[in-house]
Amino acid sequence: MSDGAAIWADAMIAAALAAIDPGAASVLLRAGAGPVREQWLDLLRELISSTTAVRKLPPSISEDRLLGGLDLAATLQAGRPVMQRGLLAEADGGVLIAVMAERIAPSTIAHLTAALDTGSISIERDGLSLRAPARFGLIALDEGIDDERVSPALADRLACHLDFGAVARADLGESLFKSTDIAAARELLPQVRLSDAAIAALTTTAVVLGIDSLRAPLLACRVARIAAALDGGTDVAESHIACAARLVLAPRATRLPATEDDADSNDAPEPRDDQPESEEDHSNDGPLEDRVLEAAQAAIPADLLKRLQDERAARTRASSAGRQGTAQKAPQRGRPIGSRRGEWRAGARLNVLETLRAAAPWQPLRRRTQPAGKSSRLIVHKDDIRITRFKQRSGTTTIFVVDASGSSALQRLAEVKGAVELLLAECYVRRDEVALIAFRGKGAELLLPPTRSLTRAKRSLAGLPGGGGTPLSAAIFAATELALAVKAKGQAPTIVLMTDGRANVARDGGGRSEAEAEALVAAKQLALTGIPVVLVDSSPRPQDKAARLAGAMQARYVALPHADAARLSQAIMAQAGRG
Template sequence: MMSFARIVSHARAKLALILNLIDPGIGGVLFLGHKGTGKSTLARSARNLLPEGAPFVEVPLNVTEDALLGGIDLEEAVRTGERSMRAGLLQRSLGGVLHIDDVNLLNQDLLSLILNNREGDGIVGAIEEGSISRRLCLFAGMNPEEGAVSAATIDHFGLCAVFETPEKQGTKTRALAHNCPDEALDLRLRRIEAKVKKRIERARGLLERVAVPSQMRALAVEACIEAGIEGHRGDIALLRAARAYAAFCGARALSAKHVKRVVPLALIHRRRSAAPPREEEMREQQSQIPRAEEREQAGDSSRGGAEAREAPADGDGSQAHSSPKSREGHSREEVFPVGDSFKVKRMRFAKDRIERNASGRRTNTRFSGKAGRYVGSILRAKKLDVAVDATLRAAAPWQILRGRTGNLIVSREDLRFKRREKKMGHLVVFAVDCSGSMGARRRMIETKGAVLSMLTDCYHKRDKVSLIAFRKDGAEVVLPPTSSVELASRRLAEIPVGGKTPLPAALVAIYNLIRRVLIKEPALRIVAAVVSDGRANQGITGIPVPEEVERCAGLLKGMKNTDFIVVDTEDKSGIMRLDLAQRLAVSLDADYFTCDTLKAEILAELVSRRKN
């Protein structure tokens, strides 16, 4: 094992490692770099900097939930017939270091389990042994070329250091020199390492006595705001890292140089490419949008009197009777901003009997792997995931017949295996009518706000959301299945409004999207929400448009694992009520809602209220 002092360059990564050894509450460190840059070597060199007897635990990529949290020691329980608990990797690493190499290749559910339980919560044996007060240092490395990790997961790491490939000749020469046999150099490097270890121990004792002036808190907050950091983890990690650095330097009070030194480590992985628009900017954009009534009056003035009287209430339908000039003016596209977002209510879905190898945080489902919560036993062999309690109950009645004199006698036919459950995610598909009529009464602003709020909730629950916009002559998947709030914000803000209502094209687009998704994930649960007044006036074939809508709805109705919602945006206050969206709901066997429910705080509840 290479010592800490032998590693050449990577000063920031070394500092991040030292700061976490001083204060594990910083939240760990993520090492980013290409293969062979020294990420794992540096992490493992921390063994020599730990206090005497402190553990250093490695997490294999094929680790199971039981191995992480601990559980019943099956072999010991069967051998002795007594309850025997086995410590998990998290418990064994408390007070030391937990190292994950290639963290981006680790199962994301298990990684979330580590991040949520690294302070002792949920670890078998931690409470009984009083070790819950001890914290572990989390070191992780990843090569971005081998796979990505979600922004929410990366945000859980307090610090981040990027490893650059050494290209300078001097750096390579020093690296070779540090790894060649040389007794004098070995002695000097051991002294350096011992000095660093002593400084870390001294800093631990000084850490709680380092004063943090209010000006330094303001400086940390200012740095996070300037970098466009979302949430509070960045502020907390920055301030804790700066305090640990001050203790490492022997300072009694935090200063600006300590904060500035650790800013790159605490914020580099939390920066966002595009910060979301502020509420003031959004309101200013909304105030610049002409009122729907003014647009309608302008459209009416451009038509002839007889044509205006013959035109239907839907602005799209008037295009067929207007002159070329009025058609050009009325088909003008407008881009509405995204409405105010909000916290949606919890979405609940009924469990089914399908066994999945899924991930997410919303609905419980039967899980086919060894992870998840143990909820029952089955007779079918399942990857040697033995249910000890059920096995013992099955074997107990036969002990006399088997001539038991000592330990419990367990036969193969007594074996029972665990049935597990874990959370799964869903796919919510919004098909939004973006024809000219959607601009009336600012409906598109509310719709965009509701979709963004739903996406935010699905992001927290690890759901996926897709957005289909239909207008003019067809439908377009403007937002493929995604969990990215930033991407959704940009795409939603760019959706224009104008043109006819190609409802059949929208239904076909929903069908094609769901069919492609189910080919890849046959067991995925899907909810499709159609937001429209149902006044389809643009078809995709030569048959009448209403008949085309019926055929497309019948095609969708038979899709498995899919539920439907129809939100009617038609104005119900007037005399002319066609209720075409209600007919669509009947054709889809969907839940139907009037346009009164098309409010931002209501639309997000529609998926929650969907009957399963």
């Protein structure tokens, strides 16, 4: 059986487990949109009972729609506060399918995890109190590409983790289960017993695989019980424990178990005299913990260590991107610029005049359609509600990254300093903030954090020495980190990189070839942030290396051979869109 076929077989088992007990066997599925994922979802819907509601959870859902709150239109029409139920309360006893789960807002993640932990939601706002049960199963669809991942807090609460990256359409097989099997397993599940030996085997396997979360072995125990019920038994057997290890523990592994060659032969367990005869027959196969570990190890990807390194780096970048406010909400303060149709929710400002103006033409018709004996002075529908729009100017921070290495110092460092001073004066007039990073020798140094002080900026620039190697990658990484921090504060950063592109010092001390490759990697990562960059080739003649670097970071490339400080300043201003 190929790897893809084996993964699909486990995926069908996971679908059956989720259909039996959605709350205990929730699923995290990493797969792009396509026939493989759709066939698995169709299988899940077929196995789920017709009485079980299946709802979709969009990534951009509002808090009022998620939790519930005051229904403004119904409140105005009824003349008393009317609460509307949120999606989590509506999904009680059913299944939620979270589409693009890797893009769910952190606030939504917090509410989801709280509901999964407590099985209920609680609202205390708008002068109303609402408590409702919210026991549901969650199917999180991770459609992330490259660095995007589902929140670790949410992934930790989902039992079965599946990855369809290696599954092709040729690997898809017929369903192994029917809806009658699911119904029989539901009735049998309360009678299933889990032995202490099974609990010890799953817990030991989690420890050996480097799983720190306490939820993982708990979820594995629940999955083992559901697998036993699906198999028609009331006792959890070794095959059910192995199934739980493959679906729950193996995808969470953070290290590979030690091989027999690494283990001390003196540590082998000795047989006990009081061991039952039936257990001695299995002694040649090793303890139950070892057999469960072998089953989990067989499901661990071969490139586990590389994937762990990539995911760790991705989480670091994702946390920075999450703080940078790439999906900032519309401003809630500033200069009013009209109104728009929308929902009145927390943070939004209701435009009462425009709401009444939108509802006024429809009052005669709405009064005629009112039930007999019911009168209302004002009938406002949901489509009448208008929200005030605001326009707010965000500050701009220009981050100057100056090459002060030997190659630049011997050629054009004085002209670069003059251009930066002119740009600093322009920024001072607009009351924008500026920052200064210089790189030479073995690393990059933040000489001036974001400030509006022109005097401090000129003083830092005047004392900038030249000479040494060109640690270009260190400078790009430092500029990216600073720009993301600026963006997290709600400001708009722009990076102006002045260099000849001749990297010769890597961050680990490597030579020219390593430094150039590392600089291109750093440039591509900077391009992913979407931060505008202007690369000024400060060499007397345009360099191919500088042009390739600008292409990698999707920057505006400015080559100004023999240009003075004034022309250099004008070119940067024009390329940045400010001229």
